[in-house]
Each structure stands twice: as structure tokens, then as C-alpha cells.
Amino acid sequence: MDKQTQDVLEILEQNAKATPEEISELTRIPPAEVLEMIRTLEAAGVIRSYKTIIDWDLVENPYVYAFVQLKVSLERGHGYQKIADRICKFTEVRSLRLLSGEDYDLEFIIKGKTMKDVAFFVADKIATLPQVQNTSTHFILKTYKEDGVIMEEREEYKRLPVSP
Amino acid sequence: MTQIPKSTPRKVDQNTNGLDYSKYITHKMKTIPASGIRKYFDIAAGIEDVISLGVGEPDFVTPWHIREMCIHSLENGDTGYTSNYGLLELREEISKRYKRDYRLDYDPQKEILVTTGVSEALDISIRSITNPGDEIIVVQPTYVAYIPEIILSGGTPVIVKTCVENEFKVTPEELESKITPKTKAVVLNYPHNPTGAVMTRADYEKIAPIIEKHDLIVISDEVYECMTYDGAHTPFSDIDGMKERTILLNGFSKSYAMTGLRLGYILAPSELISAMMMIHQYCMLSAPITAQIGGIEALKNGEDEMKSMIREFNRRRVLIVDGFNRLGLDCFEPKGAFYTFPSIKSTGLTAEEFADKFFSDQHVITIPGTIFGESGAGHLRCAYATSKEDIKNALDRFEEFLKKL
Numbered sequence: 184m185d186k187q188t189q190d191v192l193e194i195l196e197q198n199a200k201a202t203p204e205e206i207s208e209l210t211r212i213p214p215a216e217v218l219e220m221i222r223t224l225e226a227a228g229v230i231r232s233y234k235t236i237i238d239w240d241l242v243e244n245p246y247v248y249a250f251v252q253l254k255v256s257l258e259r260g261h262g263y264q265k266i267a268d269r270i271c272k273f274t275e276v277r278s279l280r281l282l283s284g285e286d287y288d289l290e291f292i293i294k295g296k297t298m299k300d301v302a303f304f305v306a307d308k309i310a311t312l313p314q315v316q317n318t319s320t321h322f323i324l325k326t327y328k329e330d331g332v333i334m335e336e337r338e339e340y341k342r343l344p345v346s347p
Numbered sequence: 348m349t350q351i352p353k354s355t356p357r358k359v360d361q362n363t364n365g366l367d368y369s370k371y372i373t374h375k376m377k378t379i380p381a382s383g384i385r386k387y388f389d390i391a392a393g394i395e396d397v398i399s400l401g402v403g404e405p406d407f408v409t410p411w412h413i414r415e416m417c418i419h420s421l422e423n424g425d426t427g428y429t430s431n432y433g434l435l436e437l438r439e440e441i442s443k444r445y446k447r448d449y450r451l452d453y454d455p456q457k458e459i460l461v462t463t464g465v466s467e468a469l470d471i472s473i474r475s476i477t478n479p480g481d482e483i484i485v486v487q488p489t490y491v492a493y494i495p496e497i498i499l500s501g502g503t504p505v506i507v508k509t510c511v512e513n514e515f516k517v518t519p520e521e522l523e524s525k526i527t528p529k530t531k532a533v534v535l536n537y538p539h540n541p542t543g544a545v546m547t548r549a550d551y552e553k554i555a556p557i558i559e560k561h562d563l564i565v566i567s568d569e570v571y572e573c574m575t576y577d578g579a580h581t582p583f584s585d586i587d588g589m590k591e592r593t594i595l596l597n598g599f600s601k602s603y604a605m606t607g608l609r610l611g612y613i614l615a616p617s618e619l620i621s622a623m624m625m626i627h628q629y630c631m632l633s634a635p636i637t638a639q640i641g642g643i644e645a646l647k648n649g650e651d652e653m654k655s656m657i658r659e660f661n662r663r664r665v666l667i668v669d670g671f672n673r674l675g676l677d678c679f680e681p682k683g684a685f686y687t688f689p690s691i692k693s694t695g696l697t698a699e700e701f702a703d704k705f706f707s708d709q710h711v712i713t714i715p716g717t718i719f720g721e722s723g724a725g726h727l728r729c730a731y732a733t734s735k736e737d738i739k740n741a742l743d744r745f746e747e748f749l750k751k752l
Contacts, residue, residue, distance in 0.1 A: 189658070190658065190662060193655070193658060193659075194662065208665070208666050208669065208670075209662035209663070209665055209666050209735070210662060210665060211665055211669070340408070342399075342402055342404060342406065343388065343402070344387070344388060344391035344392075344397060344399040344401060344402065344712055345384050345387045345388045345391065345399060345401040345402065345712060345714070346384075346401070346402050346403040346404055346606075347382065347384060347403050347490070347491045347492065347540075
């Protein structure tokens, strides 16, 4: 990766809303060129999406989230892909990963309006899939850090205003 | 408008008990100038919306893995003295780093001394080589500690001026013109506080023959070494024939955001290290063990995070330099450290007038270049060790202020 690409990606990683003009101010790459670079990176799938991290606990109707771990049996010729494709299609499923280790194979995060919604979704839609041997659902009680962002604001250490 | 005090007389403690303390304090102490940045420190207190471009330390916190290692060491009960030279493992890591990055060989047993920050390293290096009357050359604009340290050691500071036209580099002609039979050493400081200037290998190669011809020692304060943005840093000791004559100072404060942990080191020929060790063992004994353990972790596992911090500094550098130039405040392109040194000559104000008025009007702290000596006249030192948002906001306030002039 060249230095300019690294700069553009790091700036967007810190702030997905950074405009080509703002990126240009930090890199001296002309805005039109920045735009072109971003389009290329998007087309290549390097930039997947622009996400907003929201603290839902601060708004009126908080959602509930849960981790769900699955032990699955594999079908010949398909590996994990077929079951993964199927689970990915549910909009309730926010992320899905394949895990190493013996206990579980797949893990996903699910979002629902109530604990009951989530519990029934897992029982009705996931546990009933033929490949799924067993499930383990853990409701998330509090999020301390999300995608590198610490949710709870602490008082920062104040630097001296002037130093040599 | 915030009121700024007119001058900064050194504060003398009020005599409350009948003793005349001034008679106990050495004559030398009375010749040490007060640090000119002190007043900005005082006036900023209690004002809410202050943006400070006056800070000489990174705004990043020490990376967590380093802090975690320090905490672990405390839990483990590692709270004793270390070898006077510093933990051997730390010296070995420092030695490896210089070997890897610069192919320079420093023997961890004899040629490396770990100090309590580069400030101590500077103090003991100057003290160990200065006889009364020895002349020590410093480059102006000058980091605030060099001249007082030389005076306290009984030496005479001699100034070599640099200017923006030469990108604040020391030229061989200027340097040689200041050398007398009494000259003992030259203090270099590149990347440079306060201008952000750097000296390249080719620049150093021009002054090395003069150092050799006049049989001088160089104290090279390279604490901003990692913050070199265009091209690679050259340690002064990497110049042919200079390793034998160089006392190289470096530390962890800037590169690993460890200012308050106070950890520095000296690389030098073993005879000089032994001499500095004599002072160090009596005045400091050893650098704090917690910081030393953090330093080992920093050198072993800290490079990725350090480099990411430096890429962020580089982007802010572009933002602020281009910002000043757009506002008509000519700004020399700094290639190292985290300082800019824009010229405010076009406003007709002196650096101190500008800094004072600007603070009163817009609550932005900048440091007048004259604090670093006469050759800083007409310039401000503005650090970009602050967030991009603050830099943008400060630039807006500069614009606002300039409109009113």
C-alpha cells in the first residue's frame, strides 16, 4: 500500500464523514484525486461501508443485542459457506464469524427489539436449521467499547497548556 | 479581552521570616534567565475556550501496552533501583534498534547510559565536558534549556544564528566563524525545537570536517528523531569520523508519548559514558525502574503504534503549514518534530506583541520565537501536537484576528 492510500484510509477510518476537501487539507492530494482514490478503493472492496457507531442506550427505544454461538454439522462439498450464506440473509443478524476451537463453529451478533424477540428468532429460525446441532445465546448487558470507540466518556487527563 | 502581564520578572519569594535568602543563592543562579513561556502558562489558567499551540508534548497518551507493562511491573514489586547504567535489557534493546535502523554499533555494556529523560542526559553531558571558561556553541533559535545548562556548568554559551532562508540549518561558514581556541563543543538539535528544521546527511557532512579540524565534541539532542517526515533521519554519529566525537541524546518522551515517565538515554564513546555516569550515579542514581520497563516494551512492541502516531502528526503538519501559508503567514516547511515556525513579519507586530494580542483576542496560545533567541524574531512557535479540530479552529481564529489588524 502506498503512503497516500494509507493516509486516505486512516483518515476515513477515524471519520467516515471526512470530505475529499478535508482529506486534501491533510494530505495535499487534490480533492478530485481523493474522490477518485475513494471510488477505486470502494470498487475494489477495500472500503466496505461507512458506519455510524450509535450508543442506543442513550435514546428512548434501546435495542437488545445478543451473541449467539452455533455448533453445526457440515454438509459434504459445502463446508461452512452454505450455512453462513443462509444465516447472513437475516437482517436481524449484524455480523457473523467462523471461529476456531472445539466448542462452537460460528458466532453471530443479533439485534432485536426485545429479549423475547431475540430468543424466539434463535429458537424458530436458527435452531431449526438442519445443520445446527446446538446454540448458546448470550444477551449483551452493556457495551464498553465498539469498533475501537470507548462508549463511556471519562474525564481526560489535562495536559499543561504550555511546555518547552 | 484577557489582560496579559507586560513582562515576566522572575518571581522572588517574599521575605516573611527575616532571612535574606538571596545571599544564599549562587551568583550563577542570578544570571539564569527566567523561562519566557511561563507567563502563558499562568494566563491560560481559568479560561475555558483556550486552544494551546504552545505544548511541547504529544497529545497521545502512552500506548496502552506500555502502560500495562508498567502497571504489571508495579504489581510484581519491581520498585527498586536498577544498575546505574539502566536495565541491561533496555540498553540491549536500544543497541539493537540503532544497529537495525542505522547500522550503528553501541556496546550496551559500555556505550549506553539510561537517564531520567533527555533533560538529565543534556545536563550530565554538558557538565561532564565543561571546564570554567569553555565555550559551548549552541544553534539559535535555541531550545530553552541549553544556555542555562551551559551557564550552570561554568561554560560560556556562544550562539550560531540560523535563519529561515537557510531553512534553519547550521552552515559551515557560520559555525566556523564562532570557533575560538576556547571552543569545546557544539550542541546540535535536529529535528529542531522550535522550528521543525532537519539536517540531512549532506548538511552534516559539510560541518563534520570543521568539528574534526577544531577537535570538538558534538552533543546531538535527537529526541525528535522518530518525527522525520520527508526522508530518513541521520544520527550525527553516523557521519564518517563523528561517532568518536558524538554524545547522542535520545529518549522516549516524544516517540512513545512518555513525557511524564521521564526516560532518556545517551549513546557515546565509553570514556565519555564513564564520566557522565559519575555524575548520574550521584545525582540520579538510576532512571525510574517503572519507566525503564515501559521503555523495553516500547522498543520491543511499540513500533506500529508509534508509526501510526507519526503519520497522524504528518497530516496535521500539512494542515497547519498550508493553513498558515493560505492566511499569508509565511511558514517554512518543517520536516521534523511537531512544531511550525510561521513568520508574522507581514503584520508589523513583534512576535511577543502578536502572541499577547492574539491570546487576549482569540484565546489561542502561541509562543513568540524570541523566547528561543533573537533569531526567532518575527516568528511564532506553533505546535501541532493537538487535535485536527483544534488546529482548524485555531486557524479560523488566526484568520479572524488578522482581519482586525
